[in-house]
Ligand SMILES: [Zn+2]
């Protein structure tokens with residue numbers, strides 16, 4: 001079983017805990033559409049990662065084998081300490097490049113596209129960053145840090161990163177100036193001018209202080225989360241592709257090779273004519289994208305998300321035993337589920353009917369036992385019940401569904 005199979009339920013338990021704690025503290029930090037979008041983006045990212053067979057690890061192992069300079073004894077604690085510092089230092093540069101080079105930003109932007117900040121934001125990960133980011137860790141392989149040490153340090157750092165995505169932990173004084181903490185990472189996710197291109201660290205924030213990219217969260221100007229050029233969509237596929245589409249459009253429409261290269265490799269703020277591109281005017285930065293969610297739609301969204309979660313866990317548990325086409329089909333099915341749900345959130349035409357058809361086909365297949373792995377008779381019964389509840393909720397949703405008009409929630413005074 002992949003390690004993520006055990007990590008996901010723990011992440012979800014903490015997410016639920018944060019949701020309850022925030023309600024109890026009278027500081028609601030979750031919105032249904034945003035959280036479901038974040039989690040579905042996380043599912044799709046994992047599905048893609050499995051398909052590309054963890055490119056980072058494969059290339060890393062190859063480099064250690066071919067060009068590794070030293071042979072390290074994994075039982076020596078200093079090897080782990082060295083690996084931790086190297087990984088954290090290289091992550092700083094990978095993350096910094098992810099914000100300062102357009103092509104890399106097109107991948108990383110996904111993580112910043114939420115206008116909320118909570119533990120679900122941590123799981124809003126890009127599906128495409130694994131294509132590029134392994135390059136930044138080649139120096140560790142060249143030194144010869146064993147692949148097991150590299151993978152473990154990366155995993156532990158990623159678990160640490162999950163917990164810094166919260167608004168419920170206040171500033172921590174001197175700790176905020178040594179480690180990446182909720183406070184300085186909140187600042188990293190802000191679209192206030194003072195939050196742009198700062199606090200790239202993964203576990204240690206000392207790299208930011210060394211290289212001049214450190215900023216403290218301000219009490220006089222609370223962080224407003226999200227992008228200065230907002231996504232304004234619940235669509236997890238578009239969240240992953242939007243900036244690539246913009247780069248492609250720029251390359252096709254900008255004359256001159258130099259400009260075309262700049263479209264791909266310049267900083268995101270670059271424009272061919274030097275005139276800053278339109279970003280959200282300062283007066284609108286405190287507004288969040290939201291679409292109306294009728295009561296039944298909310299209930300259905302929760303139900304569909306729960307079913308999606310169970311399927312995701314099942315996919316994780318069987319994926320290593322599936323052929324590549326089967327694995328790809330199952331991953332695609334999870335992506336289609338998420339995409340269809342996002343269309344309904346946005347109140348798209350026929351979205352409820354399409355969602356009903358999707359539910360009918362999916363639960364029908366499960367109930368008949370035609371799935372990617374054998375379906376037990378109990379699971380078949382559960383599928384029939386879940387299918388009937390889903391269709392009933394969709395019928396109710398259809399009755400109250402209106403074409404969604406995006407409304408912008410003001411955070412002023414929130
Ligand atoms: Zn970032």
Ligand SMILES: [Zn+2]
Nearest residue numbers: 111122165185
């Ligand atoms: Zn983050």
